Amino acid sequence: MDTQHDIALAHALTGIHEPLPPSGVIHVAIPHTSRFTIVGNHLAQHAELSLTAIGIGVHIQSLPAGSQVGIKALTARFAEGETTIASALRELETHGYLHRTRVRLANGRMVTRTVFCNRPGALPRGGAVVVPMPVVAPPAPVPVGPPVLPVVAAAVPEPAPEPAPVPEESHPPVRVPPRTAPKPPRRPLPQPRELTPELRRASSALLADLRRHAEELVLCEQDIEELVPGVAAWLERDTPPDAIRHALTADLPQPPRSPAKLIRHRLTVLLPPPLPGTSDLTPVRRTVVIPLQNCDRCDHAFRATSPGHCRGCRSELLGAA
Structure with missing residues (x-):
């Protein structure tokens, strides 16, 4: 097959009447x-x-x-x-x-x-843009059909040019958790060390009284019963009732979708730490360290606030005096 191809190419080259160039491309125009x-x-x-x-x-x-x-x-x-x-x-x-x-x-x-x-x-300025079609001489006669109108421009839906793809090394893929991913567990409601009757009564009264200060916070009896331990934990830590009421009613969303869930969330995440005891507030005593000195007479080390003589040298000097 290669030999026949070379022979056909050689015959085509012999049909070129113009002199062949010494180098470069040679055109065989058919x-x-x-x-x-x-x-x-x-x-x-x-x-x-x-x-x-x-x-x-x-x-x-x-x-x-x-x-x-x-x-x-x-x-x-x-x-x-x-x-x-x-x-x-x-x-x-x-x-x-x-x-x-x-x-x-x-x-x-x-x-x-x-x-x-x-x-x-x-291209004419201000004129219509016409897409020219090549004129082809058909080898055989073509039956006459309905006239074909020239196409000026075809409106073809086409996406806009996309930006160059960014290598994966520069921007690692971000993993988005699926919608069915489990939610993190909810933090438990604070609990007092001991829910005494006094703490229960004060906590229940504070929760029921919230609607006087914020009319959006209307709680049912079941919600109050469930939230009582959280308020009791605040009271047990010596938090004033006014401070608890301000923490639960300040900057409320309008309107709150679930007052009970909102109060539970604030009682959990805004819980103050216990008050420090008296011993925790006592300043730490610092130990005074006396530096070492070298005796001016015997060069032995001894502790003193200023240079001088050690105890033995001082005794000898006093005895000699």
Whole structure:
């Protein structure tokens, strides 16, 4: 098969009457009779477009009107990724080959209208953008049918260009717990060391009296019975009733959805610590450390607040005196 191919290529080269170049590409130009597209050298040899942009431009120009030429469609057709294709489309837009605008249809839906111009330099200012179709000479006569109207521009729904994907190393995926994930356990209501009858009566009266200070906090008898230990724990820690009432009624949401749950939450999370005892408030006595000194006479170490003589040297000096 390779030999036959080489022979056919050699015969094609012998049919070229012009002298062959010593190096570089040699064109074997065989006329097309069907399925061809006329592409200008201004696109095929563009000095500023990338090779990917030139290839995509030639591909779009070869497609019939109404074809999908969005990023998703081109990514499914070619091996290049979405980032490369999106960059190439932006190049074609910059140099006037591609025009993408957002328009609203008669039914109110917003779509992206994509128009490709094969000669951006010859586009008339203020005129309609017409997508030219290649004129093909059919090899056989075609039966005459109904007239085909030229298509000016096809409104093709197309997603907007997506941003470049970010590497996974720079932004680790965030794990969102499912809606069915179990909620953390609710903190238990504070309990007093001993719920005496006096504490029970005072706590119940304080809870029942809350609606006088905040009309939203209307509690039933069952709610009061369940919340009594929490108030008793506050009273047991020597918290004044006015302070408890202010903590339970200040800055209420309007309206509170569940007064009993709101009071239970505040009794739990705002519980003050026990008052410190008298011994806890006594200042700590500091031990005075006497520094070491060297005797000026015998150089022995001894403790004193200032330099001088040790006890033995002082005794000897007193005896000599």
